[in-house]
Amino acid sequence: MMTFEEVVNELRSYDKEKEWFEFKENWFSADELGEYISALANSAAIEGKKYAYFVWGINDKTHEIVGTGFDFDQDINHEPLKHYLRRKCSPDINFDFKELQMEGKRVVLLMIPAAKTVPVSYARERYIRIGSSKENLRKYPEKEAYLFDVLRHGLPTLENTPSEYQDLTFEKLLIYYGAKGIKLNIDTFKKNFSFYTEDGKYNLLAQLLSDNSHMPIRAAIFSGKTKADNMYSVREFGNQCLLYSLDEVLRYGDVLNIIQADETDRVVERKEVPLFENDAFREAVINAFVHNLWVSGNEPMFTVFSDRIEILSRGTLAPGQTLEGFFAGESIPVNKKLSEIFLQLHISEKTGRGVPIVTQRYGRNAYEFRENSIVVTIPFNWINVMGDRVGNKEGNKGGNKNCEYGLNQTQVRILAEIRNNPNITKVRLMELLGLGKTTIDRGLSVLKKYGYIERVGSRKAGYWKVHED
Numbered sequence: 512m513m514t515f516e517e518v519v520n521e522l523r524s525y526d527k528e529k530e531w532f533e534f535k536e537n538w539f540s541a542d543e544l545g546e547y548i549s550a551l552a553n554s555a556a557i558e559g560k561k562y563a564y565f566v567w568g569i570n571d572k573t574h575e576i577v578g579t580g581f582d583f584d585q586d587i588n589h590e591p592l593k594h595y596l597r598r599k600c601s602p603d604i605n606f607d608f609k610e611l612q613m614e615g616k617r618v619v620l621l622m623i624p625a626a627k628t629v630p631v632s633y634a635r636e637r638y639i640r641i642g643s644s645k646e647n648l649r650k651y652p653e654k655e656a657y658l659f660d661v662l663r664h665g666l667p668t669l670e671n672t673p674s675e676y677q678d679l680t681f682e683k684l685l686i687y688y689g690a691k692g693i694k695l696n697i698d699t700f701k702k703n704f705s706f707y708t709e710d711g712k713y714n715l716l717a718q719l720l721s722d723n724s725h726m727p728i729r730a731a732i733f734s735g736k737t738k739a740d741n742m743y744s745v746r747e748f749g750n751q752c753l754l755y756s757l758d759e760v761l762r763y764g765d766v767l768n769i770i771q772a773d774e775t776d777r778v779v780e781r782k783e784v785p786l787f788e789n790d791a792f793r794e795a796v797i798n799a800f801v802h803n804l805w806v807s808g809n810e811p812m813f814t815v816f817s818d819r820i821e822i823l824s825r826g827t828l829a830p831g832q833t834l835e836g837f838f839a840g841e842s843i844p845v846n847k848k849l850s851e852i853f854l855q856l857h858i859s860e861k862t863g864r865g866v867p868i869v870t871q872r873y874g875r876n877a878y879e880f881r882e883n884s885i886v887v888t889i890p891f892n893w894i895n896v897m898g899d900r901v902g903n904k905e906g907n908k909g910g911n912k913n914c915e916y917g918l919n920q921t922q923v924r925i926l927a928e929i930r931n932n933p934n935i936t937k938v939r940l941m942e943l944l945g946l947g948k949t950t951i952d953r954g955l956s957v958l959k960k961y962g963y964i965e966r967v968g969s970r971k972a973g974y975w976k977v978h979e980d
C-alpha cells in the first residue's frame with residue numbers, strides 16, 4: 512500500500528495528466544469540482560483504477576511541487592464543502608481530502624473512489640474525462656454505453672469478449688505444444704485454456720491461438736528516420752496462431768540484427784558488434800505480444816527505420832500497475848490467461864526481467880507512454896556507414912581483398928533479405944524492398960564485388976551464399 516506522498520509522486524512521474532487524475536495549484540470552484548469528481552470517478556472505472564485523484568499544489572505542465580493555499584475545510588453557503596459536494600453526488604461516494612507536506616510545501620490530495628454499479632453524477636449530470644478535459648457524458652453516447660457495460664460486466668478481457676469468428680480450428684496450437692514436449696488432451700484443452708465465454712462462444716483468446724487469428728501483424732521498413740521517407744517493404748507475420756507469429760517476428764529480428772566488423776584499434780582480431788541488443792529486442796517484442804490490448808481489435812506494430820526499431824503495443828499500463836512498478840519489473844499482466852500460456856511455454860518469465868533488461872541497456876527513455884499505446888525504441892548501433900573506412904573485407908571471392916568499403920542502407924536491406932532467404936529472386940527483392948531492377952542489380956553487384964555474397968549454381972536453380980566473416 513503506497514503512502515499518500517508516494518501516490519502524488521507516482522502521478523507526477525507521468526509525462527502528462529491522464530483521465531483519472533488532475534493537477535491544479537490554487538484553483539477552486541465548488542460546483543465545477545463536483546463535476547470533476549463525477550468525471551474522474553467514471554473515468555477511473557473505465558481505466559480499471561480503484562481511485563481517481565485531484566491534487567492541488569502541483570503545476571499541471573511541469574508537475575513541480577509549488578504548494579497551495581486551497582482550503583478544503585471552507586464552507587459553501589454555510590455548509591462544509593465536503594458535505595456540499597457529497598449531497599449533490601449520486602450515488603454517494605466516500606471521497607476524502609488529505610493534506611501533505613512535500614518538499615516543505617503544502618499539497619492537498621483528493622482521493623475519489625472509482626464508480627461502481629452505476630456512473631457517478633453531480634447535480635444530476637454525468638461527466639467523463641476525454642484526455643485531460645472534463646466533458647458531459649451525454650455528448651459521448653458510445654463512451655456512456657461502454658461505461659455502463661464495464662460497470663455491469665467488468666472490463667473487457669480476452670476471456671469474456673466473444674470472437675467474431677466461431678469456425679476456429681487449433682491444429683497449429685497442438686503442434687506447437689507438441690514441439691515443446693507438452694501433449695494436450697484433444698477433448699479438454701479448449702476448456703482448460705478458457706476458450707469459451709459464459710454463453711459457450713469462442714472468445715478472443717481462442718481466436719488469437721487458432722490456426723487463423725485474423726490479426727494482420729506486420730513490420731514496416733522505411734529508408735530513413737521518419738514515415739515520410741520511402742518505404743522499403745512490409746513483412747506479414749500475422750493471420751495465424753499467435754505463437755507462430757511471435758516466433759516469426761523474433762526470427763526476423765535475427766535477420767535485421769547484422770553483425771558488423773569493428774576495425775577500430777584492431778591488433779589481432781576484429782571486434783564483432785551487433786546492430787542492436789538482441790535480448791532487449793526479444794523482451795520488448797514478447798511484452799508487446801503478451802500485454803497488447805487485444806480487446807481493442809488492434810495488434811502490435813513493428814516499424815524499422817534507418818536508425819532504430821519501434822515496437823508499439825496497444826493500450827496502457829495494466830489496471831493496478833504503477834509506473835515505478837512497471838520499471839522495477841513488477842509484472843501485472845494485461846492479459847492474464849495469455850500470460851499464463853507464455854509462462855507455461857517458457858516464452859516469458861515470471862521474474863519480470865523484460866523491462867529491466869531494456870532499461871539497463873537503453874534507459875527509461877526507451878519507453879514512450881502515449882495516449883493509447885506504449886512504444887519501445889531499440890536504437891541501431893551503426894559502426895560503419897557509407898564512406899567510412901571499415902578495413903579489409905575477408906572472405907572475398909574474386910574481389911579486391913584490400914578494398915575498403917561501407918554498405919549503404921539499400922545494400923544492408925538486400926543483404927538482410929538474402930540472409931533470410933538464400934533462394935530469393937531479384938523479382939522478389941524488388942517486391943519486398945519497393946525498388947527498381949537497376950537499384951537491385953547495383954546492390955547485388957556491390958555485395959558480390961566485396962565478398963559479402965556469392966552466387967552458387969545457375970541463375971535459375973542456384974542460391975545465394977552469405978559470407979559472415
